[in-house]
Each structure stands twice: as C-alpha cells, then as structure tokens.
Amino acid sequence: MGNIMSASFAPECTDAKVKYDDCFNNWYSEKFLKGKSLENECTELWDEYITCVNTALAKQKIKPMLDKAREDQPFSKEEIQADVKEHYERTGK
Amino acid sequence: MRLFQTSHYFNYPWEQVTAANWKKYPNELSTHVVSVDILDRSINVERQVLRTERLIACKQPIPSWLSCIVGGQDRSFIREVSEVNLKEKTLVMKSHNMTMNHILQVNETVIYRPDGDVPEKRTIFDQQAEITAYGSFKRICEKIEEWSVERFGQNARIGKMGFETVLEKINKTW
Numbered sequence: 001m002g003n004i005m006s007a008s009f010a011p012e013c014t015d016a017k018v019k020y021d022d023c024f025n026n027w028y029s030e031k032f033l034k035g036k037s038l039e040n041e042c043t044e045l046w047d048e049y050i051t052c053v054n055t056a057l058a059k060q061k062i063k064p065m066l067d068k069a070r071e072d073q074p075f076s077k078e079e080i081q082a083d084v085k086e087h088y089e090r091t092g093k
Numbered sequence: 094m095r096l097f098q099t100s101h102y103f104n105y106p107w108e109q110v111t112a113a114n115w116k117k118y119p120n121e122l123s124t125h126v127v128s129v130d131i132l133d134r135s136i137n138v139e140r141q142v143l144r145t146e147r148l149i150a151c152k153q154p155i156p157s158w159l160s161c162i163v164g165g166q167d168r169s170f171i172r173e174v175s176e177v178n179l180k181e182k183t184l185v186m187k188s189h190n191m192t193m194n195h196i197l198q199v200n201e202t203v204i205y206r207p208d209g210d211v212p213e214k215r216t217i218f219d220q221q222a223e224i225t226a227y228g229s230f231k232r233i234c235e236k237i238e239e240w241s242v243e244r245f246g247q248n249a250r251i252g253k254m255g256f257e258t259v260l261e262k263i264n265k266t267w
Contacts, residue, residue, distance in 0.1 A: 007127065008130050013130070017130065020131070028112055028115065029112045032143065033179070040136060050131075075174035075187045077140075077176065080176050080185045083204065084178075087206075
C-alpha cells in the first residue's frame with residue numbers, strides 16, 4: 001500500500017524486512033483476520049529476513065541481552081491469558 | 094514500584110486497529126523509535142492465536158548528562174511479545190526494556206479489544222505499566238564518583254604527558 005516501513009536495527013536487513021513486512025501485512029489483513037488462513041504464507045521471505053537478523057544480533061552482541069530478557073520475562077500464553085482475565089474483571093463488557 | 098494505568102478508545106473496528114498496529118512505526122510523533130524487528134512469529138491453529146516477538150530500538154530516552162554517567166549507548170532496546178487472539182478478539186502486547194534495566198525497569202501491558210457497546214465500530218485500548226527504579230541516589234552518586242575518579246585519572250595521565258613534552262622542549266634549550 002506504499003506505506004513507509006520501519007527500518008531494521010541492522011541496516012543490511014532492512015530490504016529483507018520490508019519485503020517480509022509487505023507479505024505479512026497483506027496476509028494478516030486479507031487472510032488471517034478474515035479467518036481464511038491460519039498458516040503463514042511468507043515463509044521464504046521470513047527465512048531470508050530472520051537469517052539476516054540472527055547474524056546481526058550475534059554480530060552486534062545483542063543476543064546475550066536478548067537471551068537474558070527471554071529468561072527474565074517469558075511472557076507466556078498463561079501470563080497473557082491472565083492479563084486478559086484481569087482486564088475484563090477490571091473494565092467490564 | 095509505581096503503577097501507571099490509562100485507557101481510551103479508537104473509533105475503528107478491532108481488526109483494523111490490530112492491522113494498523115503492525116504499521117505503527119515509523120510515525121511522525123514517535124520519532125524516538127528508530128527500528129522495529131520481528132524476532133519470532135508463530136501461529137497456534139487450535140487457539141487461533143498469532144504470537145509475535147519484536148525488538149524495538151529507541152533513541153536513548155535519558156538525558157545526555159546521565160548517559161555520560163551510566164554508559165553512553167546511542168540506542169536502547171525494548172522487547173515486546175504480542176498475541177492476537179482471533180477467537181476472543183484480543184490483542185495483548187507485553188514489553189520491557191532490555192537496556193538500562195539495572196536503573197529503570199518498565200513493564201508494559203497493552204490490551205486492544207472491541208468495545209462491548211459498539212463492537213463493530215470501536216476498540217478499547219488499555220495500558221498498564223509497572224515502573225521500578227533501582228539504584229538509589231547513593232548508587233548514582235557512587236557511579237558519578239567512579240566516573241569522576243576515572244576521568245580524573247585519564248586527565249591526570251594526559252596532564253602528565255603534556256607536562257613531559259613541555260619538560261622535553263625546555264630541556265633542549267636548557
């Protein structure tokens with residue numbers, strides 16, 4: 001839709017990210033939200049993008065910080081379900 | 094620890110709000126966000142849930158004088174995990190800062206869901222944050238002291254070297 005896409009933290013991954021984002025956003029609006037597809041169709045673009053990201057995370061030494069963050073705060077589905085429950089109890093309808 | 098809570102609504106259907114959420118950055122007002130990356134994405138078919146982990150980089154939000162003291166990184170990182178639940182029509186986003194969290198930890202939970210009164214037209218936004226500051230003034234002061242001592246040492250070394258060159262020059266004409 002010609003939207004400006006945000007950059008990747010690693011400039012070398014921005015191209016791959018923009019391509020993946022385009023594909024994902026289209027899938028999300030046109031298929032996922034409409035209940036037409038529960039299968040991500042952007043796998044090739046994803047593979048290319050995430051490979052770039054993982055390399056950059058290691059190179060820029062962000063990986064250890066990320067590993068620790070994941071350990072500290074798993075943000076599990078149970079935790080998220082509890083948040084939703086708490087939200088409805090607090091706000092109603 | 095301090096709690097922050099706010100809620101308001103958007104006059105758009107929930108579906109549209111969640112789609113826009115992926116395109117939120119860049120925007121004119123949030124110029125502090127410099128990058129957004131997707132780290133992980135999975136779909137739980139049975140639950141109809143799309144789970145996403147993102148890495149968001151911001152320009153350092155702290156004053157420059159403080160960044161001098163606590164370490165001068167040019168950007169800070171936030172990790173966010175979100176779940177779009179298609180069955181329940183909820184979007185939950187949980188995030189926390191990964192940088193500077195030895196000084197300040199912000200844990201945020203945002204929920205978007207349709208407004209029960211006008212579910213097709215309006216989306217409720219609910220935001221909660223737990224903010225915990227670590228390191229008392231004492232610790233910050235200690236850091237300033239530590240930094241000052243270090244700088245003093247550096248300057249002392251430079252001063253000594255400078256004086257050496259002056260001494261050397263004078264020695265030649267002595």
